[in-house]
Amino acid sequence: MTRKTWITLAAMVALAALPPVFYWTGNAFYLDLATRLTILAIAAVSLNLILGYGGLISFGHAAYLGLGAYAVGIPAYHWLYDGIGDWATNGFVHIGLAVAITATFALITGAICLRTRGVYFIMITMAFAQMIYYLIVSIETYGGDDGLVIDTRSEFPGLNLDDPLQLFGLAYVSLVVVMLLVKMIVNSRFGMVLQAAKGNNERTVTLGFNTYIYQLFAYVISGAIAGYAGALLGNFTTFISPEMMDWRTSGELMFMVILGGTATILGPVLGSAAFILLEEILVDSLTWVEHLLDGIWGMKIELSNYWHLPFGLLLIIIVLYVRGGLMGLINRKED
Amino acid sequence: MAALLDISGLNKSFGGIKATDDLNLSVEPGELHAIIGPNGAGKTTLISQLCGLQRPDTGVIRFKGRDVTHVPPHRRARLGMTRSYQITSLIMEMSVRDNIALAVQAREGHAFRFIAAARKDPGLREQADALLARVGLQAKADMKTVALSHGEHRHMEIAIALASQADLMLLDEPMAGLGTEETNAMINLLKGIKGQHTILLIEHDMDAVFALADRISVLVYGHIIATGTPDDIRGNEAVQHAYLGEDA
Amino acid sequence: MDLSLLVIQMLNGLQLGLLLFLVASGLTLVFGILDFVNLAHGALYMLGAFFCATLTFALGNFLLAVVVSIPIMAAVGWVLERVLAQPLYARNHLDHVLGTFGAILVIDTLVHLIWGPEGIQVPLPDYLEGQVPLWGDVVVPTFRLLIIGAGLGAAGLLFWLVNYTRLGMLIRAGASNRTMVSALGINIEMLFALVFALGAALAGLAGMLIAPITEASIGMGNNIIITAFVVIIVGGIGSMKGAFIAALMIGLIDTLGRSFLDDIFKLAMSTESAETSAPAVSAMLIYIIMAAVLAFRPQGLFPPKVR
Numbered sequence: 084m085t086r087k088t089w090i091t092l093a094a095m096v097a098l099a100a101l102p103p104v105f106y107w108t109g110n111a112f113y114l115d116l117a118t119r120l121t122i123l124a125i126a127a128v129s130l131n132l133i134l135g136y137g138g139l140i141s142f143g144h145a146a147y148l149g150l151g152a153y154a155v156g157i158p159a160y161h162w163l164y165d166g167i168g169d170w171a172t173n174g175f176v177h178i179g180l181a182v183a184i185t186a187t188f189a190l191i192t193g194a195i196c197l198r199t200r201g202v203y204f205i206m207i208t209m210a211f212a213q214m215i216y217y218l219i220v221s222i223e224t225y226g227g228d229d230g231l232v233i234d235t236r237s238e239f240p241g242l243n244l245d246d247p248l249q250l251f252g253l254a255y256v257s258l259v260v261v262m263l264l265v266k267m268i269v270n271s272r273f274g275m276v277l278q279a280a281k282g283n284n285e286r287t288v289t290l291g292f293n294t295y296i297y298q299l300f301a302y303v304i305s306g307a308i309a310g311y312a313g314a315l316l317g318n319f320t321t322f323i324s325p326e327m328m329d330w331r332t333s334g335e336l337m338f339m340v341i342l343g344g345t346a347t348i349l350g351p352v353l354g355s356a357a358f359i360l361l362e363e364i365l366v367d368s369l370t371w372v373e374h375l376l377d378g379i380w381g382m383k384i385e386l387s388n389y390w391h392l393p394f395g396l397l398l399i400i401i402v403l404y405v406r407g408g409l410m411g412l413i414n415r416k417e418d
Numbered sequence: 419m420a421a422l423l424d425i426s427g428l429n430k431s432f433g434g435i436k437a438t439d440d441l442n443l444s445v446e447p448g449e450l451h452a453i454i455g456p457n458g459a460g461k462t463t464l465i466s467q468l469c470g471l472q473r474p475d476t477g478v479i480r481f482k483g484r485d486v487t488h489v490p491p492h493r494r495a496r497l498g499m500t501r502s503y504q505i506t507s508l509i510m511e512m513s514v515r516d517n518i519a520l521a522v523q524a525r526e527g528h529a530f531r532f533i534a535a536a537r538k539d540p541g542l543r544e545q546a547d548a549l550l551a552r553v554g555l556q557a558k559a560d561m562k563t564v565a566l567s568h569g570e571h572r573h574m575e576i577a578i579a580l581a582s583q584a585d586l587m588l589l590d591e592p593m594a595g596l597g598t599e600e601t602n603a604m605i606n607l608l609k610g611i612k613g614q615h616t617i618l619l620i621e622h623d624m625d626a627v628f629a630l631a632d633r634i635s636v637l638v639y640g641h642i643i644a645t646g647t648p649d650d651i652r653g654n655e656a657v658q659h660a661y662l663g664e665d666a
Numbered sequence: 667m668d669l670s671l672l673v674i675q676m677l678n679g680l681q682l683g684l685l686l687f688l689v690a691s692g693l694t695l696v697f698g699i700l701d702f703v704n705l706a707h708g709a710l711y712m713l714g715a716f717f718c719a720t721l722t723f724a725l726g727n728f729l730l731a732v733v734v735s736i737p738i739m740a741a742v743g744w745v746l747e748r749v750l751a752q753p754l755y756a757r758n759h760l761d762h763v764l765g766t767f768g769a770i771l772v773i774d775t776l777v778h779l780i781w782g783p784e785g786i787q788v789p790l791p792d793y794l795e796g797q798v799p800l801w802g803d804v805v806v807p808t809f810r811l812l813i814i815g816a817g818l819g820a821a822g823l824l825f826w827l828v829n830y831t832r833l834g835m836l837i838r839a840g841a842s843n844r845t846m847v848s849a850l851g852i853n854i855e856m857l858f859a860l861v862f863a864l865g866a867a868l869a870g871l872a873g874m875l876i877a878p879i880t881e882a883s884i885g886m887g888n889n890i891i892i893t894a895f896v897v898i899i900v901g902g903i904g905s906m907k908g909a910f911i912a913a914l915m916i917g918l919i920d921t922l923g924r925s926f927l928d929d930i931f932k933l934a935m936s937t938e939s940a941e942t943s944a945p946a947v948s949a950m951l952i953y954i955i956m957a958a959v960l961a962f963r964p965q966g967l968f969p970p971k972v973r
Contacts, residue, residue, distance in 0.1 A: 140760050195957050199964045202759050206895040213892045214953035221949040272531040282509035291495030291524040334767045395771030402765040
């Protein structure tokens with residue numbers, strides 16, 4: 084097996100094994116971290132399908148995440164407060180809604196966006212995502228700016244998502260399925276055309292492929308997967324906020340993909356892990372410095388609130404100096 | 419026999435510049451028809467309009483009897499027209515075989531398959547390998563395209579054109595940038611495929627053109643000033659003036 | 667429909683449009699000439715507001731603060747260009763986007779560190795606090811007239827600069843053919859830094875003008891940047907004329923839409939459905955317009971001529 088395959092297997096096994104261990108040893112916090120990481124990894128893998136393999140720089144992917152979350156939140160809200168039927172908490176209904184809504188949104192916006200190229204494409208995808216953000220914020224019933232607090236989770240037969248371990252299990256299995264799905268698509272005949280269009284669109288067209296249709300298909304599939312991730316996210320946080328679809332969340336997703344490396348299936352997963360761990364490490368380090376300053380000089384500064392500063396600097400450094408992301412670094416030793 | 423490709427009254431201007439000026443040309447099935455002309459004659463614009471990347475202002479392009487003037491490029495490929503590029507236009511990040519296999523896939527027409535792995539598809543692989551053998555690149559099938567030399571890229575262009583099994587191959591300066599030895603290799607390659615395919619060859623290299631062409635058309639300032647056999651063209655005064663100036 | 671309300675809202679729309687133009691013009695200039703996508707442009711808008719706010723308190727005079735803040739913002743733009751933009755020119759647009767995204771995080775946090783999490787209210791001098799009667803019942807706040815005046819003035823200045831000065835000629839030349847301009851021996855680095863500084867000053871000015879109305883706050887840049895993107899997409903990326911027309915269009919449509927869409931809807935549907943759907947549609951209105959424009963002209967309304 085290639086080194087890449089080894090690393091992928093090792094990483095996925097670690098992801099499956101470590102979080103439950105943390106949970107059973109009383110560190111539920113790390114299980115939560117892992118669940119969040121896994122769910123975002125699903126969204127990142129879906130983004131990589133169109134970004135890494137398709138060459139489509141979509142800066143609005145968070146819209147699908149948010150729509151998926153609200154597809155869980157809104158029915159649950161009505162069930163809680165308007166007393167509508169139990170179907171509104173049915174997990175299959177949630178997932179069905181999430182996927183249907185995001186696929187439709189992807190189809191309509193993709194049909195428009197894909198007629199543009201380059202910078203236009205980046206900005207338009209961002210604008211459409213922001214449109215959804217403002218739409219949701221304008222609907223007072225669902226909390227507007229403040230978001231929705233939903234105390235209930237999707238109901239699946241035989242599954243209790245209130246148990247954090249089971250929720251993690253669902254997220255993990257979903258991630259594995261999504262990774263296999265994307266791998267399959269990328270290596271198929273369809274995937275060849277998609278990748279060729281990324282490398283040289285005009286050539287692919289003159290060969291006889293209507294690349295617009297291929298890219299649109301990929302765009303819809305990618306959006307639907309992210310919508311599914313959103314439904315999981317809605318279950319995980321039970322606080323569903325428009326921030327989930329803000330363009331800055333799109334930027335974070337994009338960073339996960341770039342950080343992990345766009346050339347592989349595992350890359351975005353590593354990127355998601357690195358991103359989330361980075362946040363934790365920065366907050367912890369700053370808190371440590373806070374205590375140090377307090378202990379030695381009696382200075383009380385709330386440093387940990389400002390973790391975005393070193394974070395942003397790191398992101399800039401990564402953009403400037405790290406090519407190919409984490410997977411690129413790991414694989415480089417192979418050459 | 420009806421012409422395979424029939425161009426009549428083609429016109430294309432960019433601002434004040436007339437790139438194609440009342441151009442008339444017909445290509446017979448089975449022939450290798452070369453287009454020559456001084457620099458700036460409008461050869462690239464002609465190819466762009468033929469394959470559909472640009473629309474003419476006026477005029478009609480008929481392919482296999484059918485008006486294709488407004489048909490989009492990917493459709494023309496499906497109708498049996500293929501084009502190679504003067505400036506190498508391959509998918510650099512993919513392997514040599516991948517590039518050819520993609521062209522095979524295009525011809526086969528079953529590209530909306532999501533499940534089976536394309537690189538492991540025996541049909542695609544065998545055909546791609548056969549084509550690579552024909553152009554002498556079978557040993558490099560697994561290498562990344564970007565690693566090959568310019569001459570090898572030009573051979574890949576021919577393999578891609580062959581993969582399409584197109585009725586009409588538009589070859590845009592296949593000899594571009596090649597040294598003497600490589601040019602001879604390319605001439606032999608083209609001699610080998612000539613006759614089985616109808617070829618419209620745009621070229622600068624006169625030796626190659628006179629060695630290969632059944633008929634030659636001369637393009638000057640966007641207009642075809644003469645068409646005929648190599649001997650006709652060699653002796654044609656207007657052509658000599660166009661190339662060598664009034665004092666020739 | 668109340669005519670005086672219509673006039674007032676049209677003036678508001680004009681004001682918003684002009685402010686949008688100030689922000690969008692810098693963005694489109696930087697993209698058109700430097701081929702650089704600057705997500706952090708909104709942060710410059712925010713910084714203008716904060717610098718001006720602090721200086722208003724320090725100097726005791728709003729207008730003086732504006733005059734002093736403009737060159738400060740130009741300097742900030744200059745620094746940002748040298749430090750962040752320059753290393754990224756050789757990269758692709760994705761890297762520009764990600765790099766400037768990181769810059770936003772840094773700048774937002776710095777502002778938080780220096781000025782605190784709360785917004786800052788900017789006090790206006792008495793003579794700007796009043797209202798000016800136009801005719802009939804129509805009264806317009808004096809400050810809004812100032813904004814409109816300043817916006818039109820800046821637009822006029824830009825027009826003069828781009829069309830009648832040597833710098834403007836270089837800008838227009840650089841927009842259509844960067845390599846030629848540098849081959850002619852023009853110091854491209856200096857030109858780029860100047861353009862960036864100009865864009866920063868314009869964005870900062872917009873922030874300074876809006877701050878007394880909406881307060882200087884940390885989120886303000888992140889909201890305006892998307893609208894600015896919509897403006898330049900609709901107008902045509904790289905085109906000043908396009909930015910101007912699109913900015914006014916969007917400013918008017920957005921303002922009038924928010925005010926009158928429910929009335930318009932009520933003509934076609936029941937009051938209840940009008941009142942539920944109107945806020946949602948007006949929130950999405952400018953994006954719907956953008957999508958409509960793109961459906962017919964993917965390059966925008968007035969795309970600059972490509973080289």
